[in-house]
Amino acid sequence: MSASIVYVNPTQGSDRAAGSFNQPFKTIAWALKQVDLGGVVxxxxxxxxxxxxEQFPLLIARQVTLLGDETSQGARILLEGGGAYDSATFRQQNIALQLEDEAQVRGVSITNPAERGTGLWIESTSPLVTRCHLVRCRRDGILVTGTGQPLILDNLFSENGASGLSVLRNSKGEIRRNIFRNTSYGLAISDEAAPLVSDNRFMDNRSAVVISRTARPVLRLNQIENSQEYGIAALDQAQPDLGQPQDWAGNTVRLSGVADLRYEGRSPLVSVGNQFSLSRIQGNVQLGASQIPDGIAVPPVLLGNVAPEGGDSAAVPEPETPLPVGSSRFADLLGHWAGAFVDGLAARSLIQGFPDGTFRPNQQVTRAEFAALVAASFRAESGETRQRFSDVPANFWARQAIYQAQAQGFISGFPDGTFRPTQPLTRIQAIVALANGLKLGQANANQLIIYRDRAQIPSYAVDALAAATQQRLVVNYPDPLELEPLVAITRAEVAALVYQGLVIRAQVPAIESAYIVRPNTELPLFSDIADHWAADFIRALANQELINGFADGSFQPNRPMTRAQYAALLAKSFTLSPRRSEASFSDVSPDYWAAIAIGQAYRSGFLSGFPDQTFGPEQNILRVQLWSSLVSGLSLLERGAVNLSSLDFYQDGSAIPAYARPAVAKATELGLVVNYPGLKQLNPNAIATRAEVSATVYQTLVALQRLTPLESPYVVTL
Structure with missing residues (x-):
């Protein structure tokens, strides 16, 4: 049998059944034998x-997905057991699951109670493990060995005997957004392993991150607290990357019993941009200062949700005769990959060669030279010079261009008041500077997955680089998917980037080049809703530009929605006609981000304040308040008599507050109520999630005949 998806139910299934939703198999072991490449169990x-x-260990074959419930991290789906496995690197082991290349495990809980039992075994493969709970394994929750390169995302590791996760031998991969709690070692990295460890939380472990032998992991933006012994322990000759002058690390370690950071190596360990207690650092640790210029260290897109701005209003010039391969102007650019870009700028007198007729494409570009080029290339816009630089004298050749480029938002100085005009610029600094100056706004950070060396991308540059990639600003030679972000940029590379910036501004015609990075147009709208019950509702509202996600490309569907956020959604989704006079709330200042939307929602009758003259903008909205708000604001009670007997459908109907019973009955009648996972379980007094609000607002727009119905088993229809 071969099927795209088969179903398993341990209590109601049979391995003699068809494996369909209504006739599921009984065991995972049997189901895994029935699927081919791309199959889902x-x-x-x-x-x-x-x-x-079940017969352990279970082998998850190449490109096969084992799918539980990602929403709850497999809280009600437990795989418990283990069996003998002969490892190429560690001989015989006891494991629950083995993952082959491109296999996926999503939304399950895994326990291996055997002596020295391991939950997931990953050996020289590149699988995905996400939204799982690795709990009470006697040895490791997950062990990665050989040349493994897994993606381990959004999992919970708790109460495992030795380590929540061990990464050994020559393994790499990415470990992001996981929680490690109440385990001996939260994360153990040894041998020559070098994974990227980013955005994880470690709490209440014996030691949070233990690195040994010659391992060289990259640690970024991790939160570590309440370790009984060490927050981070770098033993033997281990050399973790804890930040560089051009790439601060952003790890926070606090409340460690013995030391926040222990380092045993002889050569100094550089730490930049981390938060340690200085009295709780052991070893030869050198605390370095960030050398990232102010404006690049904190791009505007990270500070204020900057929206894209329009460029020049000039029309795109008529297509010109295709430029020849290489340059027709400079002797050393004949047949050169960047020749057409350089010629395009030279034709507009934006760039020049040298007296000997050469361009010297591989010569590094200084910060002053970059400032001069962008100041000449892009129309000056309103802006104020924010800083005077002590190392840019009045007679410096690029002084005016430096201050103009700063005023335009392209580049800025360093915290010590210098500009360092003769310092070479790195590739990532140039891309971030252009993205900021061109005001490219935001894009899905998942765009960066196309870069093979994405582990080298500094954390400060993620949003700007995603936007630059999305709008085809980035040009990489010789391999478009190798970014080399920390390498000094050359004259040829700067010319290509600036030309692409002019294309974005519609000031020059586009050039066909194999080295322009093409964005991934098949990325999901949001990175975390693929298998979510409300995915269709969320996508539909997003396509109508009624809701947005977050800068990291996620939607966070299970996150609560505040009253202020809900007011903003109402203002986008409905016509809020005033029905009462304006009110003043003591906790909503005129410059509060949602002040206008809150005022509109109040005047139109969707939302009200509290008796103490507050609105509670940061309070989470409840499910019952959601239905009451929509029924009130849209005057839905005027649509015929209310049948309160419809509330008998709900098993917990008695929990509906008396004031809200007519509104909930009307919402039920009109199909506004969406209940997950059980139709008859209303949970009226629970906090509404972003997914639940999205589904309810969509159903309301359906009732108003503004959108077409979606098929969903969770919409209550009587």
Whole structure:
């Protein structure tokens, strides 16, 4: 049998069944034998163990997905057991699951209670593990060895005997947004392993991150607290990357029992941009200062949700005769990959060669030279010079260009009041500077997954680089997918970037080049809703530009929605006609980001304040308040009589507050109520999530005949 998806139910299934939703298999072991490449094994709630017929270890074959419930991180789907496995690097082991290349495990809980039992075993493969709970494994929750390069994202590791996650031998991969809690070692990295460890939380472990032998992991933006012994321990000759002058690390370590950071190496360990208690650092650690210019260290897109601005209003020039390969102007650019870009700028007198007729394309570009080029290339816009530089004298050749480029938002100085005009510029600094100056706004950070060396991308540059990639600003030679972000940029590379910036501004015609990075147009709208029950509702509203996600490309569907956020959504989704006079709330200042939307929602009757003259903008909205708000603001009670008997459908109907019963009954009648996972479980007094609000607003727009209905088993229809 071969199928795209098969279903498994440990209590109601049979391995003699068809494997369909209505006739599921009983065991995962049998189901895994029935799927080919690209197949999905979907698990029902329950406990999967040897007692239910499972045969461990389970092999998740190449490109096969084991799918549970990502929303709850597999809280009600438990795989418990282990079996013998012969490892190429560690001989015989006891493991629950083995993952082959491009296999996926999503939304399950995994326990291996055997002595020295490991949950997931990843050996020289590149699988994905996401939204899982690795709990009470006697040794490791996950062990990565050989040349493994997994993606381990958004998991919970708790109460494992030795380590939540061990990364050994020559393994790399990415470990992001996981939680490690109440384990001996949260994360153990040894041998020559060098994974990227970013945006994780470590709490209440014996030691949070233990690095040994000659391992060289990259640690960024991790939160570590309440370790009994060490927050980060770098033992033997281990050399973790804890930040560089051009790439601060942003790790926070606090409340460690023995030391926040222990380092045993002889050569100094550089730490830049981390938060340690200075009295709790052991070893030869050198605390370095960031050398990132102010404006690049904190791009505007990170500070204020900067929206894209329009460029020049000039029309795109008529297509010109295709430029020849290489340059027709400079002797050393004949057949050169950047020749057409350089010629395009030279034709507009924006760039020049040298007296000997050469361009010297591989010569490094200084910060002053870059400032001069961008100041000449892009129309000056309103802006104020924010800083005077002590190392830019009045007679310096590029003084005027430096201050103009700063006023335009392209480049700025350093915290010590210098500009360092003769310092070479790196590739990532140039891209970020152009993205900021051109005001490219935001894009899905998942765009960066196309770069093979994305682990080298500084954290400060993520949003700007994503926007630059999305709008085809980035040009990489010889491999478009190798960014080399920390390498000094050359004259040829700067010319290509600036030309692409002019293309974005519609000031020059586009050039066909194999080295312009093409964005991934098939990325999901949001990175975290693929298998979510409300995905269709969320996508539909996003396509109508009624809701937005976050700068990291996520939607965070299970996050609560505040009253202020809900007011902003109402203002976008409905016509808020005034029905009462304006009110003043003591906790909503005129410059509060949602002040206008809150005022509109109040005047139109969707939302009200509290008796103490407050609005509570940061309070989370409840599900019952959601239905009451929509029914009130849209005057839906005027659409015929209310049938309160409809509330008998709900098992917890008695929990509906008396004031809201008519509104909830009307919302039920009109199809506004969406209940997940059980139709009859209303949970009226629970906090509404972003997904639940999205689904309810969509259904309201359907009731108003503004949108077409979506098929969903969670919409209540009577």
């Amino acid at each position: 979907k698990l029902a709630e329950g406990r999967y163990s040897s007692e239910t017929g």
